[in-house]
Amino acid sequence: MNIRTKLVLVLGLGLAVNLWIGLHAVNVLKQANKESAQVHLESSNIVTTSLNAQVHFKKQVQEWKDILLRAQEPALYGKHLRQFISEEQLTRDNINLLLPMLAQNSEAGDYARRFLSAHERLGVQYRDALKAFVPGSQSTTVQVDRAVLGIDRQPTDLLDHVVDSVQRYKAAQLTAIEVRVALIEQENLILTIISMSSAVLLLLWLIDHAVAQPIATATNIAQRISEGKLDNPINAKGRDEAATLLYALENMQRSLRDYQQSLRHSEERTRLLLDSSGEGIYGIDLAGNCSFCNPSALRMLGYSRRSDLIGKGIHSLIHHTKADGTPMSEEECRALATYRTGEAAHVENELFWRADGSSFPVEYRSHPILNDGKLIGAVVTFSDITQRRQSEQALHRAHADLAQERARLAERVEERTRELHQVNLELARTARAKDEFLATMSHELRTPLTSILGISEMLVDQLYGPLQEQQIKVIETIHESGSHLLTLINDILDIVKVEAGKMELAWDLVPVAQLCEASLRLIGPSARRKRQQVSFKISSEAGLLRCDARRLKQLLVNLLGNAVKFTPEEGSIGLKVKIDKRRRQICFQVSDTGIGIPKELQSKLFQPFVQLDSQLTRRYSGTGLGLALVYRMTELHDGRVSVESTPGKGSVFSVHLPWKPKQELDASPADTKGEKPATPVSG
Structure with a gap:
């Protein structure tokens, strides 16, 4: 105001x-x-x-x-x-x-x-x-x-x-x-x-406070600023003409103080930059004398005090000779040419001389110093490239060594390539031998075994005449051993097909209940001989399942057969089928009250040709392929298999497969994915 x-x-x-x-x-x-x-x-x-x-x-x-x-x-x-x-x-x-x-x-x-x-x-x-x-x-x-x-x-x-x-x-x-x-x-x-009296007194006070006092204060402040005293606060207040004058004086004092502070900071930064730089830096005035230098320049040039360089002709002290040992005149010195012509220079291979008379290779750059566009000198930055030259020489030697090592490695690679070629030939011969062996097993072994099994069945049925009881038992033993051998051959062929990725599933819509009942019928005689109790429970929503009926039945028979084998007489065996609608899965659970499996051995269950205990191998005959086939066939059906077992109490094997409700199966055409209409499962 x-x-x-x-x-x-x-x-x-x-x-x-x-x-x-x-x-x-x-x-x-x-x-x-x-x-x-x-x-x-x-x-x-x-x-x-x-x-x-x-x-x-x-x-x-x-x-x-x-x-x-x-x-x-x-x-x-x-x-x-x-x-x-x-x-x-x-x-x-x-x-x-x-x-x-x-x-x-x-x-x-x-x-x-x-x-x-x-x-x-x-x-x-x-x-x-x-x-x-x-x-x-x-x-x-x-x-x-x-x-x-x-x-x-x-x-x-x-x-x-x-x-x-x-x-x-x-x-x-x-x-x-x-x-x-x-x-x-x-x-x-x-x-x-x-x-009225108060108004007159207030008017007199205002004139003194708003005019006389600010003028006196401004006079004192101006006198103080002119003397260079810039740290005393002014504290201007108000919005009248006197306050405006004080604000102007305060801004002027602040600007002068900031300028002085900025100037001091700039000088300090310049000094720190020069002192902390790893490169040597020195200045040249118009007379060719050194105007300033940093500690790195003193150290590299072998001087202890700045006064040893400042004010002296820099060319005659440090740059008087070329790299080949011949003298260098001031006209040839490109560092001196910069302060004369104003053109920057970059030199990569020259010598500077130390105070003790020794020299060292340097790379330097010179730049002109201008003040309001006027040339007043030059600044030179240089670095000792002795280590760089040594590194370059070491690098050249390393390149040569590397070339030799590369040649040796090429020879070794060629040798290994020849060795791998021989190994591949051996593998090919082994693969052909395996294929020939499997073909032999498939034809040369299964054909006579089929004849042996057929003849033994006819002998047991006494189609060729009556036999004594002891003779019948011997023939039954022959039939069981032949059946076991045929199962072994079939399991080996199946596991080889799976491992080679050659087994293809015949997808079909299969009634789950019929599939389970057919599997149970196959293990029924063995369970009855051991007087075992067999139970079967199935969810009413199971219906049809898209799967390979023969392989899934083989999977269930393997699990049920193991349950019969490892469950003592008068034990219990169960097959339960459950539906998980949330996960859209069907679960086949085979449980028994057998010998159980220790937890530390369960990780080996699904490895081929592995039986967990040598004593069990002698007691329970087997190939060690049944659970491996279960695991591989479950994977082929995009499912998973798990086991829960307690030694001495029994085991539960669970097979989880993808499942769709009947409504979705009815809504989609039967041949969209290669399925055929549901057919009964033989057993």
């Missing part, structure tokens, strides 16, 4: 205060007049009401007299009695109206309440006296008149006191209002004088 505005505000404030005082006085006078009119009105209402009460009371007394003097006839008696009662009620009504008006006048209010009580007693006495009055009887008139003689004086006096008290209260209120108005007029005069 500027000074002119402040002066206008002070004058305006003085006028506003005086105007407020005048308006306040007018308002107070209006309020006093209003209160005076209100007092007049209220007093007039009180006086009028009290006078009305007095008039009605006097009429009541007059009606009483008319009752005694003029009511000799019963008709007149009744008329005057009604008038008496009416005036009595009007008197009381006016007094009741008067009581709230006398809330501020305790004296008149007390008289009014006393009058009301006396008036009630008067009414009672009048009515008691009338009980003996007989209209037309002179004697009763005199008797009644004597009974009530003078009883109306007290109420009359009390009502007169009410009227007098109201009149006095009215006069007192009006007098108080007049005194109050006089005091207000006197206070307004005093306030006007005080406000």
